[in-house]
Amino acid sequence: MQGAREVRAPRGAERTAKSWGAEAAKRMLMNNLDPEVAEHPDDLVVYGGSGRAARSWEAFDAIVRTLDELEPDETLLVQSGKPVGVFRTHEWAPRVLIANANLVGDWATWPEFRRLEALGLTMYGQMTAGSWIYIGTQGILQGTYETFAAVARVLGRDSLAGTLTLTAGCGGMGGAQPLAVTMNEGTVLIVDVDESRLARRVAHGYLDEYTTDLDAAIARVVAAKDAGEALSVGVVGNAAEVFPELLARGIPIDIVTDQTSAHDPLAYLPTGVAFDEWREAAAADPEGFTHRARASMAAHVGAMVGFLDAGAAVFDYGNSIRAEAELGGCERAFAFPGFVPAYIRPQFQEGRGPFRWAALSGDPEDIYKTDRAIAELFPDDKPLHRWLDKAADKVHFEGLPARICWLGYKERHLAGLKFNEMVASGELSAPIVIGRDHLDSGSVASPYRETESMKDGSDAIADWPLLNALLNTSSGASWVSIHHGGGVGIGRSIHAGQVTVADGSALAAEKLERVLTNDPGSGVMRHVDAGYAHARDVALQRGLKIPMLPE
């Protein structure tokens, strides 16, 4: 691709930009495109099908140049990966405001999006790709670990020991699944059409082994399940063929999910198309390819429903596969739930969700120090301690060293203030950036995922993410973004992100306290408004002001 090059974020305490806000945004944009982090860096694709960090290499260069020149009281506006303007604002304002892939409702379809993308007018930003806070596969690992821990609890088990999980898709996000299952002591078989994806996860320690031989894979995982051994095995194959085959053979599978890039039918390989011909076939006839992909997803999901009928725990893992399979002719696609209503919503009511940070020093020691600080701040949170111990041991850093854990309302700001103090005192060798995923309680409207089956039926109301972005902008975040279509695809979600820098200054402390209180607070607010009693209790106990608090 024209202008492709190898990108790596600068490390250390010296900056070339005029503020840490601008320097941090620049480093995190670059970090998203680091070959250790991005799935297809030459195409500026970070993860999640075609989730990009910048619209073109020319736009990337212009963003980097502008951030280096940006005054501490100026704000850069980025429209779908292209820098479009710099305005005088003030020091409390974000240094960057981003809007990605937004389309007016009636035009919010994949064909229209692709038409505009081909004209060079827009870019798919996914969630943390176009908002510059992707931290590699670890980012999803904690959420996946939490989800599988919740699956074990719902099954009445202490862990997944003795269970066999079947899943597919071992890419940027999906690659976390095998390690998340083995961290929960279970056995897992993961199917991917792309051998290089499986090989990469083995190299990074996220997958134990892989094979091209389905019989060998089955023998390995069934023996491991029977022995109660934590083991992950990858198998090269098409899920639309392998899932029905495993169902027909009656393999004793307890848990079934999927993380292929089903949200984008062109990123899902249909049966009958050779792996090597995938890109060409999708480009030559997108509509015909979409049709075939949906038909294959119908077979894939049909088998998932078959496993459900046979007694397995089956859930959609946030990639819209049920909706696509339904379009492909699978009538019972929605027979199984999404993972949020099934396992995550109780946490969302407390504003809990994936909270992440990265060390701009590039020094892993800085992250280990923050791990210890978090453990000391929350001494009674046993699952958090278990996660931090396992993460320190198992997580291979990709790009800038980073960490993720789940914290909620009136917890996150404590971590932010502590990190800022550690930067100020010199205990950490450079500033820390603090952000979050868009798998979040208050900043997402996504009826097939984060807001599926809301108590009051407000699944598709998208005022909430817009209010969240406005609130974070007003509270002192370093960069704020509003996206469309992340996770589940164009037309199916509106969501917002924020990142705030702990540079050790007194001003940063004030900003961090507000942003990291208000951002998760908006999640509690959203769930109070939807009528969740636990969210109401959290609001009352933790002092969140809600003008029309239900009795």
Ligand code: NAD
């Ligand atoms: P990715 O594009 O990096 O990886 C997708 C993988 O699916 C690839 O390795 C590809 O080879 C494989 N694949 C495609 N068709 C296949 C088929 N027919 N059979 C077997 N394998 C096939 O995407 P990703 O970043 O891993 O994201 C996966 C999905 O999860 C996306 O839809 C994304 O939107 C969604 N997602 C979920 C969450 C969550 O929290 N649950 C978060 C972010 C994204």
